[in-house]
Amino acid sequence: MRRHLSQPWRAPLAEHDRQAFDRARQWLGDDARPLILDSGCGTGRSSVMLARRFPQARVLGLDQSEHRLQRGERRFGEALPENLRLVRCDCAGFWRLAQDAGWRAQRHYLLYPNPWPKSAHLKRRWHGHPVFPHLLALGGELEARSNWRLYLEELAAALALAGVEASLQPLPEDEVALTDFEEKYRLSGHHLWRLTASLGDGAGSA
Template identity: 45%
Template sequence: MIDITGDSRVITSNQQGLNEKLDEVVLKHLQHDFKKPYQTHTLQAFKEVEKWVEQQGKPIIFDSCCGVGESTYHIAKAHPEAIVLGMDKSADRLSKHPNDNEEVIQTLDNYRLLQVNLNDFWRLAVEAEWTLSHHYLLYPNPWPKAKHLQRRWHG
């Protein structure tokens, strides 16, 4: 068992190292086209932010699974030369971002928070030929058990 502690709850996993089925799962997915239709809310969010991204003409940074957007704010502050897209599937978590802070709004206009399906958004970004300068996935794996491999991003 692996225990990882920090500011968040304790994450416990019965998996040591790489998952024994990782190669099999990845190879299976590589042999078939992914044909799932885009979710409407994600397609709409992409179209809206795509215009802003093109207008900025700056390097693009993704902050995937950003939760309340605190990490997105700090990444944007650390990278004023870039635009940062903080994305999460939960509208509830994103609504907790302190976006009514006038000082933040006036000093940082290089980030946006988006409620999207990440798989769909990433596919749209690839189709639009976006090149990222950075991509952050900062939060612990919410599916730590070995049997949950296919719930993880890479599975």
Template identity: 55%
Template sequence: MQLGLRAYDAGRPPFPSRSCNDDSRRAGTTWRTSVTCAPVRSPAVSAWELALYRFCRWFVSFSLPRLIMYANSRPVASAQTGTHEKLAEIVSKHANTEFRKPIAPYNRAAFDVAVVAWQDAGRPPLILDSGCGVGLSTMRLATQFPDHFVLGVDQSAHRLARNTFWQGEPPSNHLCVRAELADFWRLMHDAGIRLARHYLLYPNPWPKIGQLQRRWHGHPAFPTLPALGGRFECRSNWRIYIEECALALGVLGVAAVSVEQHLAATPLTPFEQKYRDSGHGLWRCTSTFA
């Protein structure tokens, strides 16, 4: 009997066939089997068969799991059922206490690069995309507002280094830099820079009750935001996060704050598209800072 297996991976040698011959039973002995292996030439594999095999292996191992998981994102789960009971107290404390954390040198360097790029563009109205992730929202905002300059800021070098698909030439009126937002906001405030628009899109919700001060509206640098001016918009798929953001702005003296459900007909970020396609409720908080 001969067994053969056709090899489709050029990196592996073909499997040998095996020829098995059974010895006769002898008295007082056990059944014996002797196996002799003789290599056989593997049939030739055409280029298109090899390409098809490699594509199928890539699709099954990489794309298929993503297709199965896409539009299957779970909503935010939290034991918190309303705005945090200590939020107003914490925001008020931060508003009346100077945030003295030293600004990191790499954040200052990134800020200097961003300011030079904005000035070289002629100092047009400035849009800040805080927590821009892979930078897709920054480019989409730059396309939506061609007469503005859009700065995307994210603390993750890994996210900023990803190859984000963009059809055609990327807009020239944008720049993404790696920096920590709390430092970047303070540097903008100290430099007297005023924004035309400010977007905070789908930040990490930190949904556990004890994680309030990890949310941006619970951060000591949050009181800096109204001083930057412009139209502010925060979006999230967790309604409580948006309600807390609005409450925090109210504690800081911002009069007109709007909370509403957002349909996201044209998603700005990959997260927004995934949450929308998964059927999540999308919410936003908007206000115009004087």
């Protein structure tokens, strides 16, 4: 992480991510409402709930799987809020383009519960990935949830290296599940955890 924070990531950007970002930018237009990002949104359940919870904001649900997003569109259909857009993209590419365009998020959610669980995959987790400084640069209130406490402890450690203090707490049992994963794990008796951190106007820019 220290290396990622000190050295810009110069990997080429994929054309499909540029196209996805352009479509999202056109949808946002000149709307001055705050921006909320739901990265790795899967079928979009969390994005729909966030759009309803924050009707004064615009919500972008980002996921790389066309299949999952299509399931979400079929699932919610006309119930998709007007202030929500589901976008197929690689989050890493999208975040870089968003930073380059000067975007700042009011809130940013990372709700996929157990990404890359093998120890050999550490560098593929967001906090071990070279895109992490770009995530920080987007700013806002960061919230990550998981049934895997170690994953969030790692995220907190990476944030600390960037000078950002995070809070890690159990998710209250009466807290509404934002994702199907949360609901499934809760029903299976798993403990759920929530990390929150304020990134302000953007920290650790690459």
